[in-house]
Amino acid sequence: MKKYIAGFIGAGNMGGIFAKAAAVKCSGTKVAVSCSSEKSTLEAAEKYGCTASTSEEIAKSSHFVFLGIKPQISNEVLGRIKSILSAQNDVIAVSMMAGIDLSSLKQMCGLDKVIRIMPNTPCSVGKGMTQVCHTDAVSSEELRQFCDLISSTGRIDIVEEKYIDCACAVSGCGPAFAYIFIEALSDGAVKCGLPRNKAYEYASQMLIGAASLALESGKNPGELKDAVCSPGGSTIAGVSALEKGNFRASVIDAVCSSFEKTKELGKK
Numbered sequence: 001m002k003k004y005i006a007g008f009i010g011a012g013n014m015g016g017i018f019a020k021a022a023a024v025k026c027s028g029t030k031v032a033v034s035c036s037s038e039k040s041t042l043e044a045a046e047k048y049g050c051t052a053s054t055s056e057e058i059a060k061s062s063h064f065v066f067l068g069i070k071p072q073i074s075n076e077v078l079g080r081i082k083s084i085l086s087a088q089n090d091v092i093a094v095s096m097m098a099g100i101d102l103s104s105l106k107q108m109c110g111l112d113k114v115i116r117i118m119p120n121t122p123c124s125v126g127k128g129m130t131q132v133c134h135t136d137a138v139s140s141e142e143l144r145q146f147c148d149l150i151s152s153t154g155r156i157d158i159v160e161e162k163y164i165d166c167a168c169a170v171s172g173c174g175p176a177f178a179y180i181f182i183e184a185l186s187d188g189a190v191k192c193g194l195p196r197n198k199a200y201e202y203a204s205q206m207l208i209g210a211a212s213l214a215l216e217s218g219k220n221p222g223e224l225k226d227a228v229c230s231p232g233g234s235t236i237a238g239v240s241a242l243e244k245g246n247f248r249a250s251v252i253d254a255v256c257s258s259f260e261k262t263k264e265l266g267k268k
Contacts, residue, residue, distance in 0.1 A: 002090065006149060007032040007062030009055045009077065011044040014096050015068025017124045020048040021152045032058050059084040059091070064115075064146060066094045071265045074100065078108045086110030092142060098168050099265035102135050102161055112137035115146060116161065118168045119153065121175050128154030129171040133161040169258035177254055178207060 006022040008015050011033040023031045032053035035041040045052035058065060059081040069077050074097055078085075085091060092113040095105050105114045115138060119130040130153060134143060147156050159167065185206075186199035194202075214221055229236040242248075 002063040003061035004032045004051070004053075004058065004063070005030040006064045006066060007034070007053065007058030008050070008066045008068055009034050009058055009081075010066075010068030010070075011035055011041075011048065011050075012068060013121065014119055014123075015066060016044060016048055017121070017128075018066060018068070018096075018119070018150060018153065019044070019050050021123070022149055023049040024152060025149055032062065034058050055081055056084060060088070063090060064092050064094050064149065066096065068096050071097045071100055074108060082108070082110045092138060092146070094146070097265075098172070099165065099262045102133065106135065113142070114138070115143075116164060117150075118164050118172050120171050123153035126152055126154055130154065130156050131159050131164055131167040131171070132156060133159055133164055165259060165262045168262045169255045173255075173258040177251065182207065 005026050006019070008019045008022075008031070011019050012035075015033075019031060019033050028049040029051060031048075031050040033041060033044045033048065033050045034053050034055045034057075035044050041052045041054075044050070053061075055077065065085065067074070067078075085093065086109070088111075091111065092115060093105060093109045093111050094115045094117060096117055096119065098118070100108075100116075102114055102116055105116065106112060112135060115132060115134045117130050117132050120128050122128040123130060130150065132143075132147070143158070147158075150156065182200065182203045185203040186196065189199035189202065190196055210224075214224060217224065225239070229239060
């Protein structure tokens, strides 16, 4: 039995979100964090309710070892702990790094059991979307345990690895696009005379409601859009303005650009 159920090497934005979720699920004494310095490690441990540790100790004493590091420093960090990881027979590496595939992760970690996830920042409020893929060596029971560990973060979808980079471009990068949209909607409302605080509230709640309806109704987004657009009405006038501004094309380009960048990160 490992000392820690989960250990986090790197507890920045995403790593911290999942460290906190794991600590709530199985208590902070069963979750360890290690950051780039002793000071930042102690701060992260206090912030997320976990135990301060080192990357070496986490590699040796954790069942799930979360890699919350940047792809650009992955070789350096994993180079220091690869021999420790490979000596364990009951450890599973969990990568949050964009672009680095399972095959590469197996070599970098010296492990056959690897899980790759693509989460997003709304996981911090339990409304996130996380895609999960894994090597064949990860058993169904281990996968169940893992999904249970992170269940409080939001929706989880087990997918084939070929979809992970695409998912990153949509649900991983997508919140930034959504915030720009909220800001733009709010700017328009302010221009029309609505107070700024109300504009932010209305735009944000509208997106929550629209997204919930899209998920729960089972209807095509185009069908839901048509239901709001009355003939000759104000909504279709706004839709027409978006089309004139190449709104759809801009969004498609944003997703495709993020997708290409994700693939590029994996090659560095």
